Amino acid sequence: MRTLCTCLLLAIAFMSATAATAAEHHVYQTLDEALREVFAGADSTWTENWTPDDDARAALAAQLAAPQPPGEIVFHRARRDGRDLGWAVTTDEIGLHEPITLLVSVTAGREVGPVRVLVFRESRGGEVRRKRFLEQFLGKSRADPLRLTRDIDAVTGATYSSRAVTAGVKRVLALVDARYPLARSTP
Amino acid sequence: MKMPARHLHRWLGALLLLPLLAVTASGLLLGNPRWLDRGRDPVLRVVADPVRPGVLWQGRASGLWRSTDAGGAWREVPMLSPPLDVAGVAVAGDTIWAAGAAGDLVVSRDGGGVWESLPGLPLDGARVRDLGAGPDGALYAWTTRGLFAGADGGRAWTARGDAPAATPTDRVRALHTGWWLGPRGKLFNDVAAAATILLAVTGLLAWRRRNGRR
Numbered sequence: 354m355r356t357l358c359t360c361l362l363l364a365i366a367f368m369s370a371t372a373a374t375a376a377e378h379h380v381y382q383t384l385d386e387a388l389r390e391v392f393a394g395a396d397s398t399w400t401e402n403w404t405p406d407d408d409a410r411a412a413l414a415a416q417l418a419a420p421q422p423p424g425e426i427v428f429h430r431a432r433r434d435g436r437d438l439g440w441a442v443t444t445d446e447i448g449l450h451e452p453i454t455l456l457v458s459v460t461a462g463r464e465v466g467p468v469r470v471l472v473f474r475e476s477r478g479g480e481v482r483r484k485r486f487l488e489q490f491l492g493k494s495r496a497d498p499l500r501l502t503r504d505i506d507a508v509t510g511a512t513y514s515s516r517a518v519t520a521g522v523k524r525v526l527a528l529v530d531a532r533y534p535l536a537r538s539t540p
Numbered sequence: 541m542k543m544p545a546r547h548l549h550r551w552l553g554a555l556l557l558l559p560l561l562a563v564t565a566s567g568l569l570l571g572n573p574r575w576l577d578r579g580r581d582p583v584l585r586v587v588a589d590p591v592r593p594g595v596l597w598q599g600r601a602s603g604l605w606r607s608t609d610a611g612g613a614w615r616e617v618p619m620l621s622p623p624l625d626v627a628g629v630a631v632a633g634d635t636i637w638a639a640g641a642a643g644d645l646v647v648s649r650d651g652g653g654v655w656e657s658l659p660g661l662p663l664d665g666a667r668v669r670d671l672g673a674g675p676d677g678a679l680y681a682w683t684t685r686g687l688f689a690g691a692d693g694g695r696a697w698t699a700r701g702d703a704p705a706a707t708p709t710d711r712v713r714a715l716h717t718g719w720w721l722g723p724r725g726k727l728f729n730d731v732a733a734a735a736t737i738l739l740a741v742t743g744l745l746a747w748r749r750r751n752g753r754r
Binding site: 414415417418419420446447449450451501502512513516517519520523524 | 602617618619620621622624642643644653654655656657658659660662
């Protein structure tokens, strides 16, 4: 009987936890806080701006099968002991109704580094900020499909937010490659 | 209870155990369809392109697929943020919309090359059943909450008319699966169903053990 009660309580606790939702329009981290984390130990940081022209935007749209919004893109850069730590770029991707603001970092080896959810505006799905979900992106590159259910597992109850984060990571990888082609690491 | 009545009670209980488990487990599974559909990619919608001969659009759980040879071969339409459980595809000239069952929406204005994610329909948990476009580009979505009309290329939506009333069968199904209380309330049915299955199995095991000791 005691075992049965314990099982029931555990089941209820698990289901309540999976049904938890996040508060609306939540700023989980500021850009500065997130940059300090993704470029931990950096001894110099700077930004490089890029406004893609129509041709560059068309090329990006063709690669991603998604339009690249007009406007300036800010690449956050960092160095430690003379070593390039890569790039970090913020991007907005629509979840189900509202955009989610992310910071995606890419290592000098063109692999995904830490990803952070900065602003979450949907009524549910804020669980995508959890480490367990975001760590799936570490080490991914443009060679990976970066698709839900293929190489990325969505958070239960936050499928659309998970899809948005995945899209944001894919977009930033393409932006870095477009601005810093492999032949030369600096423009 | 006298002996024959007790025997009748026990054997009836044992006989009813299987149908009871079937009803309870099927309710649990109906309330959580993703458990059964895991790893599958069912086709949910097929729409013939009214502009491009031989082109068919197929809505699947995983996203949007296209055939350019009238259904001979299908390829997934690449896009950055594909809609999930695609329930509706609408075509007006070179503009194509695809809507996921939860109301997530993408649009292509170049015949299917580049796809833009739009804010989803304001459904509050209702589901998209179908999507249609008029020749003038007017967009409509049929949902479990009634008809919605899209404006500004699908960026703004307003409800039209009354929501369809649930049929008695819908209500019984909702009661059976737990959805009568919504997604959260459903969890109580899940727990009750799991507890019933557990009680039935442990009861049977206890009965067998007791009979074995005799």
